[in-house]
Amino acid sequence: MEGTPVAVDAVREVGPETVALELETPDGFDALPGQFVLLRAVPGADDQQADHDEDDVVARHYTLSSSSVEDTFELTVGVDPDGDLSPWLADLEPGAVVHVEGPFGEITYEQDRDIVAVAGGPGVGPAVSIAEAAHDAGHDAVVVYQDDEPAHVDRLEALEDAGATVVFVDEDDEESLREAIEDHLEDGQLYAFGFHDFVAFVAETIDEAGGDSDEALIENFG
Structure with missing residues (x-):
């Protein structure tokens, strides 16, 4: 199987049908908030x-949902009861092994500025990781999160505290959602994470409010 074998450190429930998969960081794995990995397994x-x-x-x-990768790193997994992989991941015990490739992705946060992270559904994982990284670096953070059953x-x-x-x-x-984006449009580097219709709406709102969606860092989950 391709990829690097990594051990599971913990699996935690972090919302309705959502778990955080914490994995031990392999040697040479130098990821930044906003990046993602390819996870492989044989359920x-x-x-x-x-x-x-x-x-x-x-x-x-899966996009990273931890603000650092020093000893472990976290992936937030939405659990589809009928899915091929996620129910198996949700039931893993510490010490189990999966394979990862990466990190991948050019959307990153390098702890150098204030941020506004707009998240839809599973986009909360990278949004919260970037917000925590910004706060830890002494910068301001805004998270706008759309979901009827929020995680994290x-x-x-x-x-917030x-x-x-x-x-x-x-x-x-x-x-x-439109009002929240407009209210915080100038409050920092804007990120958006979510499925196609959500991030398309965010980009449209940015442009209609006088901003430039081309300057936003937008991750489309498909």
Whole structure:
């Protein structure tokens, strides 16, 4: 199987049908908030390091949701009960092995400026990691998060208690999302993470509000 074998350190529930998969950081893995990895595994196999038929290997991209990768790094996984990989990942025990490739991606945060992170659904993972990295570096952070069943609420509330601005928006409330983006358009480097329709709406709102969506760092999850 391609990729580097890494051990699972912990799996935690962080929201409805959402887990955080914490993995031990392999040698030479130097990722920044905003980047992603390709995770490979053979769900159900006892030995993930054995030779497997490639037809049995399931691969998915996941964006980092930890602000650093010093000893471990975190991936936030939305669990689809009918999915090929996510239910198996959610049930892993510490010491289990998966394979990762990367990091990949040019959307990064280097702890050098104030940020505004706009997240839809699973985009909360990279959004909260960038906000935490900004706060740790002494910069201001804004998170605008649209989801009816939010994840990472404890981390978002901790950021808010520490002085960050966190705006929760209901899933179908486009007007509140538009207003939140407009209100914080000039408050820092703008990031957006989510599926196509969400990030397209964010880009359109930025342009309509007088900003430039080409200067925003936007990750489209497909």
